[in-house]
Amino acid sequence: MPLSGFSDTPQAKFKSQGEIYNMNVTSNDQLTAYGWNEEWQQTLAAQEKPPRECSPARVVAQFSHSYNIMTPSGIHSAAVTGKFEFLAAKRGDYPAVGDWVLAEPLPGENRSVIHAVLPRRSAMVRKVAGAVIEDQIVGANLDYLFIVTALNQDFNLRKIERYMIAAWESGASPVVLLTKSDLCPEPDDFAAQVEDAAPGVPVHCVSALTGLGKEALEAYMRPGVTIAVTGSSGVGKSTLLNWLAGQSLQLTQGIREDDARGRHTTTHRELFLLDNGALVMDTPGMRELQLWDAQEGWQQAFSDIEQFAESCRFRDCRHEGEAGCAVLEALNSGELDAKRFANYRKTEKELAHLARKERSSAAKAGSKGKRPRSAGKAERRPIKLLDDMDYE
Ligand SMILES: Nc1nc2c(ncn2[C@@H]2O[C@H](COP(=O)(O)OP(=O)(O)OP(=O)(O)O)[C@@H](O)[C@H]2O)c(=O)[nH]1
């Protein structure tokens, strides 16, 4: 009984390296529930055929040396092949939670080996500082990133702007949730401020206490849609997830256990399938998103400023007193908020700092792209990239 997607049930045909293979993975309910669809089917069709009988599977949890993946025959424990490891040039090449992989089941076992990772649609990336700065994928193939801020002392536009950079850079669609609306007399005023700071991004006021905003959020929770939640500690992410799930999810903290031989128990999930069909991702790294070298994302996050900049007389205007600078003009006229501009500057400086550090560590690492021994065997210990930023 082949478990493989490359079985001979003629569902969809695809061509690869001059051969035609038959696929029946779309008929697999389990994979469909985890987000497999026609588009992924096409992505798969464009891949080289793996050397062995493989089927698609989705990574639902990541440990230091292994993964849990959802396969057509249920959850398997999995590891990448030796060849994969040999070919992986950097940490980001390894599977991450949310990835679709091509996995070969081992006969008679609930284990598989991973041959390949399908190209990601989106990825939340975090720069991890070490001897070399590396990309760590904290979550792959997200549809929405819920950026959560509480309507109390936590509320901080500058912080939201930073999260927005990460979201734009990832390819996931950001949605801002203002939690604990019940504690705030005028939640809509805050929502309006966010809308100004994040043009075009949906903003919802919610309260787990009163039920405010639940309907709006349910609109995102469609079958097969993958959602992650990020925001500072205590803003109500767990409460929100449980509330949306209508059940108490086993959330990341405190449930990672080792057995006597130092292996992880296999019950652990970081990608949850909810009753409403949506998938919620809750990885440790996702909760601690900070800031990265995110050139594109950052321009989008500050698109209002970039827009002013387009009218600057000089294309390479630094907005530091040059003649005909439209940004400084907007600042003077009050059209551009001074605080927002200050944050733009600060972010720019930090990104530059990071880029310099990266260049110098790359230079030290020497020979082209050679990866350090430990790469990919990601320690899950959170590593803070920059000191806690003092948002003003
Ligand atoms: N008043 C009010 N309190 C809330 C609401 N949502 C969450 N809380 C409370 O806020 C506190 C923190 O909530 P959590 O859900 O644990 O916050 P978190 O963001 O998951 O925190 P970490 O796990 O540290 O990242 C808890 O005491 C919740 O009861 C809300 O809508 N209204």
Ligand SMILES: [Zn+2]
């Ligand atoms: Zn200018």
